[in-house]
Amino acid sequence: MHHLLMLSETVCVCVCVCVCVCVCVAAPAEQYLQQKLPDEVVLKIFSYLLEQDLCQTACVCKRFSQLANDPILWKRLYMEVFEYTRPMMHPEPGKFYQVSPEEHDHPNPWKDSFQQLYKGAHVKPGFAEHFYSNPGRYKGRENMLYYDTIEDALGGVQEAHFEGLIFVHSGIYTDEWIYIESPITMIGAAPGKVSDKVVIENTRDSTFVFMEGSEDAYVGYMTIRFNPDDKSAQHHNAHHCLEITVNCSPNIDHCIIRSTCTVGSAVCVSGQGACPSIKHCNISDCENVGLYITDHAQGIYEDNEISNNALAGIWVKNHGNPIIRRNHIHHGRDVGVFTFDHGMGYFESCNIHRNRIAGFEVKAYANPTVVRCEIHHGQTGGIYVHEKGRGQFIENKIYANNFAGVWITSNSDPTIRGNAIFNGNQGGVYIFGDGRGLIEGNDIHGNALAGIQIRTNSCPIVRHNKIHDGQHGGIYVHEKGQGVIEENEVYSNTLAGVWVTTGSTPVLRRNRIHSGKQVGVYFYDNGHGVLEDNDIYNHMYSGVQIRTGSNPKIRRNKIWGGQNGGILVYNSGLGFIEDNEIFDNAMAGVWIKTDSNPTLRRNKIHDGRDGGICIFNGGRGLLEENDIFRNAQAGVLISTNSHPVLRKNRIFDGFAAGIEITNHATATLEGNQIFNNRFGGLFLASGVNVTMKDNKILNNQDAIEKAVSRGQCLYKISSYTSYPMHDFYRCHTCNTTDRNAICVNCIKKCHQGHDVEFIRHDRFFCDCGAGTLSNPCTLAGEPTHDTDTLYDSAPPIESNTLQHN
Numbered sequence: 001m002h003h004l005l006m007l008s009e010t011v012c013v014c015v016c017v018c019v020c021v022c023v024c025v026a027a028p029a030e031q032y033l034q035q036k037l038p039d040e041v042v043l044k045i046f047s048y049l050l051e052q053d054l055c056q057t058a059c060v061c062k063r064f065s066q067l068a069n070d071p072i073l074w075k076r077l078y079m080e081v082f083e084y085t086r087p088m089m090h091p092e093p094g095k096f097y098q099v100s101p102e103e104h105d106h107p108n109p110w111k112d113s114f115q116q117l118y119k120g121a122h123v124k125p126g127f128a129e130h131f132y133s134n135p136g137r138y139k140g141r142e143n144m145l146y147y148d149t150i151e152d153a154l155g156g157v158q159e160a161h162f163e164g165l166i167f168v169h170s171g172i173y174t175d176e177w178i179y180i181e182s183p184i185t186m187i188g189a190a191p192g193k194v195s196d197k198v199v200i201e202n203t204r205d206s207t208f209v210f211m212e213g214s215e216d217a218y219v220g221y222m223t224i225r226f227n228p229d230d231k232s233a234q235h236h237n238a239h240h241c242l243e244i245t246v247n248c249s250p251n252i253d254h255c256i257i258r259s260t261c262t263v264g265s266a267v268c269v270s271g272q273g274a275c276p277s278i279k280h281c282n283i284s285d286c287e288n289v290g291l292y293i294t295d296h297a298q299g300i301y302e303d304n305e306i307s308n309n310a311l312a313g314i315w316v317k318n319h320g321n322p323i324i325r326r327n328h329i330h331h332g333r334d335v336g337v338f339t340f341d342h343g344m345g346y347f348e349s350c351n352i353h354r355n356r357i358a359g360f361e362v363k364a365y366a367n368p369t370v371v372r373c374e375i376h377h378g379q380t381g382g383i384y385v386h387e388k389g390r391g392q393f394i395e396n397k398i399y400a401n402n403f404a405g406v407w408i409t410s411n412s413d414p415t416i417r418g419n420a421i422f423n424g425n426q427g428g429v430y431i432f433g434d435g436r437g438l439i440e441g442n443d444i445h446g447n448a449l450a451g452i453q454i455r456t457n458s459c460p461i462v463r464h465n466k467i468h469d470g471q472h473g474g475i476y477v478h479e480k481g482q483g484v485i486e487e488n489e490v491y492s493n494t495l496a497g498v499w500v501t502t503g504s505t506p507v508l509r510r511n512r513i514h515s516g517k518q519v520g521v522y523f524y525d526n527g528h529g530v531l532e533d534n535d536i537y538n539h540m541y542s543g544v545q546i547r548t549g550s551n552p553k554i555r556r557n558k559i560w561g562g563q564n565g566g567i568l569v570y571n572s573g574l575g576f577i578e579d580n581e582i583f584d585n586a587m588a589g590v591w592i593k594t595d596s597n598p599t600l601r602r603n604k605i606h607d608g609r610d611g612g613i614c615i616f617n618g619g620r621g622l623l624e625e626n627d628i629f630r631n632a633q634a635g636v637l638i639s640t641n642s643h644p645v646l647r648k649n650r651i652f653d654g655f656a657a658g659i660e661i662t663n664h665a666t667a668t669l670e671g672n673q674i675f676n677n678r679f680g681g682l683f684l685a686s687g688v689n690v691t692m693k694d695n696k697i698l699n700n701q702d703a704i705e706k707a708v709s710r711g712q713c714l715y716k717i718s719s720y721t722s723y724p725m726h727d728f729y730r731c732h733t734c735n736t737t738d739r740n741a742i743c744v745n746c747i748k749k750c751h752q753g754h755d756v757e758f759i760r761h762d763r764f765f766c767d768c769g770a771g772t773l774s775n776p777c778t779l780a781g782e783p784t785h786d787t788d789t790l791y792d793s794a795p796p797i798e799s800n801t802l803q804h805n
Contacts, residue, residue, distance in 0.1 A: 715769025
């Protein structure tokens with residue numbers, strides 16, 4: 001080593017002499033050295049020079065300038081001083097990043113970085129004595145300071161008012177008191193992955209403490225650990241890896257932060273004016289909280305990896321208000337992010353997933369803003385807002401959580417706006433236990449249970465959402481749930497679009513509820529509420545069903561395209577059904593059955609592909625001032641022990657009868673107008689008695705009466721799709737069954753001389769004309785084969801939604 005140092009000094013002297021001579025006299029020897037000596041020899045000589053000598057040599061001539069800037073020379077010098085295997089660029093205060101030499105814009109990034117980092121103090125245990133005892137060997141590096149400990153380096157630079165860098169070289173530094181109260185810069189310096197090689201830990205106190213005066217301090221590229229002795233009786237709830245106190249704003253960058261302490265947090269940012277920048281750090285595998293921001297603290301936290309912490313990855317409380325962007329928060333053994341006790345914060349573009357409890361929890365007046373995050377695959381829920389929590393959750397993706405994507409409960413009132421909430425293993429949004437909130441403009445789809453569930457006195461505002469393609473229902477309101485549900489699009493759900501049950505009273509207004517695989521809106525088991533100004537259409541079952549004591553107010557809706565009718569009221573259902581337009585349904589516009597007693601007023605019920613209103617099996621109801629027109633079957637059919645009141649209705653332009661009453665039903669008819677119906681105005685089957693007053697039955701087409709008078713088979717006017725009411729007979733000679741009926745003209749013509757029997761005056765089509773009997777009809781022409789006559793319209797399909805609960 002001694003000989004090597006002597007050789008280096010000799011070469012330096014030779015080169016320096018050469019430089020001086022070259023400046024003064026162009027002697028032949030100097031010309032040879034500058035121009036003739038091979039590059040590899042010159043580079044070999046230059047390899048013994050330090051950085052200051054290389055810079056001076058580069059001034060001799062153009063050739064020396066090129067050779068003295070050789071990247072290999074500078075890489076060797078660079079790694080000797082800083083240890084980095086990739087250049088660490090430092091273009092401005094508080095900014096460091098490593099680059100790949102092959103991809104860097106400048107031809108010699110090693111020299112560039114050397115110039116940027118040159119003035120600094122180095123913590124390199126055991127090297128300081130060697131450095132200072134060999135001044136000749138390190139001539140030109142007088143601006144570099146070397147220390148054995150971080151404490152000594154901090155004391156030295158602060159006493160000398162040194163504003164440069166502190167490089168902490170490879171090693172493990174244990175139980176040093178690192179209190180920073182000046183704007184120093186401290187960075188790890190090591191080969192390979194720097195932060196793995198430079199470890200600073202404490203077992204007794206906080207590892208780093210930033211105090212007032214440390215504004216713009218920088219700590220980066222190192223591992224910072226708090227690793228207390230488990231056997232110690234000392235309490236560590238106030239000890240942390242990083243403790244950032246009032247009125248300081250340090251920069252923490254590219255650090256690995258670990259705490260094995262089961263109390264406290266790995267990083268604690270506390271107090272007014274505490275406003276750090278923590279970026280590109282890994283805060284993981286901590287035995288308590290990862291990052292804790294409290295007591296009005298703020299700060300910017302970006303691009304960090306926060307994972308596998310025993311409690312929350314991030315806690316924000318007591319008016320803490322950080323900015324948290326692009327963090328990866330995952331696999332927590334508790335919550336991903338927990339804001340509580342008036343905690344706030346702005347969370348943007350974070351990836352929060354696979355945490356054991358909720359991805360994001362808000363409680364106790366906390367009010368964070370969460371924007372464009374992905375919150376997914378939580379082992380419990382996605383977002384949990386409770387105990388008067390608030391918050392704004394905007395344009396997030398919330399998906400594939402084991403329970404609900406969003407939970408809201410216990411007087412909480414968040415805003416959930418513009419999110420995609422999908423593919424949850426249970427529901428999309430679950431609001432219960434006096435929860436509130438504004439649920440607006442979200443796309444909620446593909447969830448295993450209801451897209452939105454509202455229960456137990458909860459009262460949210462649900463507006464402008466798309467709720468669709470759920471494996472269950474769209475919106476489920478139960479157990480005294482409330483809420484204003486307006487201007488949503490609810491479609492293509494497997495069960496009901498909206499369920500209302502068990503004392504619930506929501507207001508559903510101006511929604512489009514359509515294309516469901518069962519019912520549109522389903523009121524059951526004392527479900528109430530208001531359904532107004534909605535478009536309800538194209539459901540496989542009826543548009544609206546009301547049953548078992550339910551009593552909703554249904555106003556000004558358009559209900560159409562139902563494959564099983566418009567509205568079905570059954571099993572003691574009630575309801576006020578007013579000012580609706582009910583049309584183009586495949587079966588009756590309104591069904592009333594089994595002791596149900598709704599009120600229908602001022603509705604337009606028209607263009608149905610079956611009847612207008614069908615009341616049967618003990619149905620009742622008040623039908624008042626409705627317009628019932630252009631329906632394919634009877635405008636109103638009353639059957640099987642039913643007894644409604646029809647008052648001041650207009651029943652007209654029907655393709656069959658106006659009103660038909662059959663099967664021991666009765667009715668009260670007052671002040672109705674029945675006109676221009678094809679079959680006739682009013683038809684009463686045998687044994688039917690009605691109460692009538694002030695009805696006007698006029699200008700009907702009376703096609704049945706005319707067909708009978710012309711001697712036609714009634715099948716000519718009915719086919720097998722309608723059931724005209726007239727006398728019907730049975731022919732014993734032709735062995736007809738109790739499911740067959742024969743019109744009076746076929747009895748006279750086709751069955752003349754047969755053993756026939758009058759059955760009753762009722763609804764039927766003629767089986768003789770239909771060609772279902774053994775002898776052909778001589779009146780009907782070509783028969784149309786069909787099954788036996790049915791005397792009532794086919795019954796509606798009741799929802800089996802309850803079977804899927």
